[in-house]
Amino acid sequence: MRRRNQKIRICLLSSVLCLLSSVCFAQTLSSTELINNAKQYDGKLITYSGEVIGDVMSRGEFAWVNINDGQNALGVWISSALAQEIKFTGNYKSRGDRLEIVGEFHHACPEHGGDLDIHGRLLRKIASGRMVKEKLNFDKASLSFILLGALFLIWILTLFKRK
């Protein structure tokens, strides 16, 4: 009887722990998973992570941030205070900060004209972005010079033919 009670207690404890972990450290969902199963996640608290791309578009007390997880980019509506933590955004010359967002997912957001978006509540910077230094591609430079030489040769030949 005592052993049975102990088993029940262990089961209960592990169930509570599982539930807690699912709330605080929910598994990150991919953008494809969210878009393809939008109805299922509508209005739910989800975790989404990826690189900030483009501009951080400030709109008064809030801001739009677009986060790309490598599959798609999703729009995240966050408070301007949270947006201030973003230092780098992704483009040709930089890699953006990688963020983890906990927020409410909207299949068709009533506040934003039916957009599929996330209203972020918590933001955590996973990795800081950086500037990307562009190195000259010598192969391309060489090819360019060779072609320039060929073009020059054609021009000379044309002049010769005219004479």
Next chain:
Amino acid sequence: MILRPRLEDLKIIGFYLGKIILGLALTMVIPILIALCFGEINPALDFFISIEISALLGLLLIKICQTNKDLNWMQGMIVVSLSWVVAMILGAIPLYLSGHWKSFLDACFDAMSGFATTGLTLVQDLDHLSYTHNLWRHLIMFLGGQGIVVIALSFFVRGSSGAFKMYVGEARDEKIMPNVINTSRFIWMVSIVYLILGTLALGLTGIFNGMKPLNSFFHGACIFMAAFDTGGFSPQSQNILYYHSFAYEVITVILMVLGALNFKLHYHLWMGNRKEIIKNIETRTLLVTIIATFSVVAVGLAQTGIYPAAAMLFRKGFYQLISGHTGTGFQTIYAQQFGADWNPLALVGVILAMALGGAVCSTTGAIKMLRIGIIFKAFKEDLKRIIMPERAIVIEKFHHIREVFLEDKLVRGALMITLAYIILYGLGALVGMFYGYPFLEALFESTSAAANVGLSCGITNIDMPAMLKVTYILQMWAGRLEFMSVFTILGFLFASIKGKR
């Protein structure tokens, strides 16, 4: 008896093709200037290489095929269809060199999509693409929208009857001015004035929306080119959804509609003849078809219940519909949402709108409003004949810049092109179904490619079969040139093999 083409034919074709290639090479100077402004070294090299290859090819063709003779109809048509294929290959070189396209075929797909103002794309990691390459993607839409031949006519080809043959070959059978060179220049003038106004409007809206000024005006210029030329590319992977802005959506809708109007109508509006917009058969037909197809989409979306508020339903439904009808391809929903959230009825509404297109002598593809209007008038005329007494003379007229009597020749032409488009949409859908895609989605993507729209329900992606990519490239090419040039080149190839000397 079919005659085999002579060497003289090939020389004339090669000479004019060379001139068009030189025109294309010249346009690559613009991205080089942008690369220098933004300090993008490797992208600049990509364009140096491309410009050199283009100039080499163009110069060689002109020198080898030197001639003083003018083009005949067949040669003019072949020059046009070949110049679009050559433009695709040369335009794909800088894209491929950037490393953002998986294969040269993918780069060719995007180049054809750009020139044909379609908007379907196979780019990878678009959000990290350089300003230079991004500008090129949009610039080829701008160039393709006005017509590659129009560029050459404007700058390289002196006034000749051959110029008119090339102009017609590019699916532009209406002269705005008495001379095609002046017509080409007028098309450029209209486009550049709108470019300045559109970029300003979008740039300022971008700043107001929180974008950095430089980025905002760059995006403004790119989005203008894609909207007015009914292309549909965007500098970011989320397309118009990236901006999260109602104002941006409104401005792009206006630009898309302006792009879908006949350049001849623009000319009359510029000359102060505002009544023309109300009387013209094309604008009237466009209004009717927008209302009809939007009704189908709205009922379909209401059935799904994904947009519970009417305003939300209108914003999402109307935007995708106008984008499809004008042949632009801008999206404010993700491609997968068409399949996952929209029901078959709503999809059919968008497919119908895409299949119909905008006005003739505009930058849109598809069947076009003038033909739809003519076919409708022909039905009306036949109905009248049935109803009225046998002795009655039934005459049907329509207004397109001037009053035009409905002749059998006009109706036949309209029906022929309409039939050709329907076959093209169907063939693409068949190929899609052959690769296992559902009928409606295959038809959606096929219509989008052949009508040069660019809306996607998710089939177009880098992993789709190579044969399907080739099919869509051919559809975009044939759809943009409205078949005649493509038929001519097929006939030319047949004559080269089977013809007698």
